[in-house]
Every structure is written in structure tokens, then in C-alpha cells.
Amino acid sequence: xxxxxxxxxxxxxxxxxxxxxxxxxxxxxxxxxxxxxxxxxxxxxxxxxxxxxxxxxxxxxxxxxxxxxxxxxxxxxxxxxxxxxxxxxxxxxxxxxxxxxxxxxxxxxxxxxxxxxxxxxxxxxxxxxxxxxxxxxxxxxxxxxxxxxxxxxxxxxxxxxxxxxxxxxxxxxxxxxxxxxxxxxxxxxxxxxxxxxxxxxxxxxxxxxxxxxxxxxxxxxxxxxxxxxxxxxxxxxxxxxxxxxxxxxxxxxxxxxxxxxxxxxxxxxxxxxxxxxxxxxxxxxxxxxxxxxxxxxxxxxx
Numbered sequence: 667x668x669x670x671x672x673x674x675x676x677x678x679x680x681x682x683x684x685x686x687x688x689x690x691x692x693x694x695x696x697x698x699x700x701x702x703x704x705x706x707x708x709x710x711x712x713x714x715x716x717x718x719x720x721x722x723x724x725x726x727x728x729x730x731x732x733x734x735x736x737x738x739x740x741x742x743x744x745x746x747x748x749x750x751x752x753x754x755x756x757x758x759x760x761x762x763x764x765x766x767x768x769x770x771x772x773x774x775x776x777x778x779x780x781x782x783x784x785x786x787x788x789x790x791x792x793x794x795x796x797x798x799x800x801x802x803x804x805x806x807x808x809x810x811x812x813x814x815x816x817x818x819x820x821x822x823x824x825x826x827x828x829x830x831x832x833x834x835x836x837x838x839x840x841x842x843x844x845x846x847x848x849x850x851x852x853x854x855x856x857x858x859x860x861x862x863x864x865x866x867x868x869x870x871x872x873x874x875x876x877x878x879x880x881x882x883x884x885x886x887x888x889x890x891x892x893x894x895x896x897x898x899x900x901x902x903x904x905x906x907x908x909x910x911x912x913x914x915x916x917x918x919x920x921x922x923x924x925x926x927x928x929x930x931x932x933x934x935x936x937x938x939x940x941x942x943x944x945x946x947x948x949x950x951x952x953x954x955x956x957x958x959x960x961x962x963x964x965x966x967x968x
Contacts (some may be wrong), residue, residue: 677768
């Protein structure tokens with residue numbers, strides 16, 4: 667849908683901007699044998715991996731897929747295991763597609779930029795542009811090539827050789843970047859085509875279904891917020907003796923020290939029976955304790 671496209675575009679733009687700032691402020695090739703490759707690949711791969719993990723973590727479908735899967739009730743509600751496996755695979759593909767937007771953008775932009783690739787691969791170039799001293803050993807050749815990303819470390823007689831090597835590496839990097847973009851675009855297009863071909867819904871029916879799911883989620887979120895607020899209000903009113911936001915509060919309840927201790931502390935869900943939980947210590951107290959205690963009228967002196 668349009669919202670997904672806009673969200674992916676925003677993610678891509680933010681990734682491009684972050685990559686440019688990241689390169690400008692932090693990237694500095696060591697220009698040393700054995701370190702260039704590790705340093706360049708780290709700047710290429712590590713941020714992409716981090717962005718991939720963040721993409722999974724920020725997707726609500728990830729947590730919907732994994733939350734409560736070890737619950738005993740989950741086995742009772744999934745009688746068709748084959749259909750459930752197919753659905754999980756479909757959702758995983760959707761989540762992965764969204765999560766790959768930022769890492770693929772990072773890799774594509776960094777490859778087109780070429781700086782990381784030049785740093786990583788400079789010492790492995792299989793060309794010989796050493797007119798000043800062509801008879802160098804393999805280790806000396808690698809040392810010279812490793813210094814090529816840093817122009818200040820290259821002797822004047824090798825300046826032309828350095829420029830040609832840098833151009834060659836940038837060419838390879840940019841070609842790889844554009845190939846990555848082309849492969850991703852074609853893969854996404856073919857995936858949408860296959861999904862549409864195997865869809866049991868017609869085009870207009872699919873649009874209606876998408877609209878229904880979107881509206882249902884919005885209404886459900888609104889109802890969840892209102893229901894939980896009304897439910898919590900009953901427990902708060904029992905503890906304090908009035909409804910928050912009321913204008914004409916005649917009296918308030920004074921909780922005892924024992925009651926304050928009962929609702930304080932750390933707590934998680936407390937299972938009451940097979941179908942219900944207590945959501946908090948206040949919830950647990952409100953369901954167990956009777957309405958009594960000390961009350962104070964608001965129009966009287968304490």
C-alpha cells in the first residue's frame with residue numbers, strides 16, 4: 667500500500683543520509699596490509715547487519731509472530747499445523763522484505779560511493795603499474811597497494827599508478843552497487859507479481875480487504891485504549907474513592923499503609939485461572955479486597 671511505500675522511502679532516505687554522515691565523520695582507511703580488508707568489510711557489513719536486526723525489531727509483525735508461542739493455549743488454537751506453517755513462512759517473508767530496505771540501501775549506497783570497497787580491496791588488485799620499481803616482492807607489492815587509499819603515503823612516482831588502481835576499484839564497486847539495486851528491484855517486482863497471481867482475491871476485492879484490515883486495526887487500537895482506560899478506572903476509583911477527572915468529588919478514600927504496600931513493588935502478569943490474568947498489583951488488590959477503609963469528605967477540614 668501507499669503507507670508501506672512511503673515508510674520504505676523514508677527509511678531509505680534516512681539510511682542514505684546516515685551513511686553519508688557516517689562516512690564523513692568516522693571512516694578513515696588504515697592503509698596497512700591486513701587491516702584494510704577487515705576495516706572496509708566492517709564498515710560495509712556491520713552497519714547493514716545492525717540495520718537488519720533493527721528492521722526486524724521495529725516491525726510489529728515480528729512480535730505478533732513470536733509472542734506467546736510457548737503458551738499451552740497456542741497448541742489448542744492451531745489445529746491445522748500445515749496451514750499455520752505456510753502462514754508463518756508468508757509473514758516471515760513479508761517481515762524480511764521490510765527489514766531488508768535499510769541494509770540493502772546501505773550496501774548499495776556504500777558500493778556506489780566506493781570508498782569502503784577501495785579500502786578493503788586495494789592490496790588485492792591484480793595489476794602491475796610499478797614503472798619506477800617493477801621488480802618488487804609480493805609482500806612489498808601488497809604493502810604499496812595497501813597504501814594507495816591514502817594519497818599522502820604514496821610516492822610521487824606511483825601517483826599515476828595509484829589513480830588507475832583507485833579508478834579500477836571504484837568501477838568494480840559501482841558496478842556491484844548498481845547490480846545489487848537491479849537484482850533487488852527485479853526480485854521485488856517478481857515477488858509482487860507471483861503474490862498477485864496466486865492471490866485468491868480479485869484486484870478490487872484485494873483492495874477492499876486491505877482497507878478492511880487497516881480500518882479494523884485502527885478501530886481495535888481505539889477500543890483497546892478506551893476499554894483498558896475504563897477497566898483501570900474502576901480499580902483506581904476503588905483505591906482512591908473517586909473517578910479521575912470528576913468535577914464534583916464529594917469524598918476521597920485514604921488508603922492504609924498495608925494497602926500502599928500491597929500495590930507497591932515489582933509485578934508481572936499473575937494468572938488467576940485458565941482464562942484470566944491480573945495485570946498489575948493494583949488490579950490484584952482491587953479484585954481481592956472489599957470496599958472499606960477511611961474516607962474523607964472534601965468539603966470538611968481534615
